[in-house]
Amino acid sequence: MKKAIAILLSLTMILGLAACGNSASQTEQPSTEDTSVESKADTNSAESRTDMENTENQDVQDHKVLVAYFSATGTTKGVAEHIANGLNADIYEIVPEDPYTDADLNYNDNNSRTTIEMNDPNARPAISGSVENMEQYDIIFVGYPIWWGEAPRIVSTFMESYDFSGKTIVPFCTSGGSGIGSSASNLERLTSGATWLDGRRLNGSDSQDTVMEWVNSLDLNLAE
Structure with missing residues (x-):
């Protein structure tokens, strides 16, 4: 009789331990439903961040930039290339059908080509x-x-050749000492419907960092 009671007590203890083990196992394991909810939340958050980044990038890519320039001696060309490289923009050189010679550029000669053109506001x-x-x-x-003191007349030809309505125009110039003066405002009169930003005189010796410091100050959100 005592032996039977001992066996029953042993079985009771074994069953009790097994029940506790199952309870602990159930408590420690997270439910499949909870894991799924957390995973979906993380996925949605990542997708939201990606959508925001794509939208910001699209805003920048939506603005296509052109750097157009005229350069008789190569000085303005260097500055234009700095801007185009800094913005990854397209570049276009305004090339005269009749190229300017050194004699044409002699401002000390009253009969030089450039002197005659600049003395005629209607020259194109x-x-x-x-x-x-x-x-x-x-x-x-x-x-x-x-x-x-002005932009070359060939730049006037360029401004009158296209419709700039709805576009933003940023003038810049190079010179031996003169500022941009009224050259930009005089060109602005040749267009309609465009937004003109303040221009800047730059030096041909300016580095790309110096040039891009000015470009970035325009707050166009285009330079990286």
Whole structure:
């Protein structure tokens, strides 16, 4: 009889321990439903961040930039290339059909070509070639040297050759000492419907960092 009671007590203890073990196992294991909820929350958060980043990138990519310039001696060309490289923008050189010679650029000669052109507000030297699909550009940098206090007349030809309505135009110039003066405002009068930002005189010796410091100050959110 005592032996039977001992066996019953042993079975009772074994069953009790087994029940406790199952309870602990159930408590420690997270439910499949909870794990799924957390996973979905993390996925949604990641997708939301990705959508925001894509939207911000799209805002930048939506603004297509062109750097157009005229450079008779190569000085303005260097600055234009700094801007185009810094913004990963398209670049277009305003090339005259009749190239300027050294004699043409002699401002000490009253009979030189440039002297005659700059003394005639209606002079419009012809341009070789044109900008393809100008309508695709939202922001256009226009660069030129200062001649007789103004932009060369060929730049006037360029400004009158396209419809700049709805575009933002940023003028810049190079010179031996003169500032941009009224050159930009005089070019602005040749356009309609465009937004003109304040221009800047830059030096041909300026580094790309110096040039891009000015570009970034325009708050166009285009430079990286």
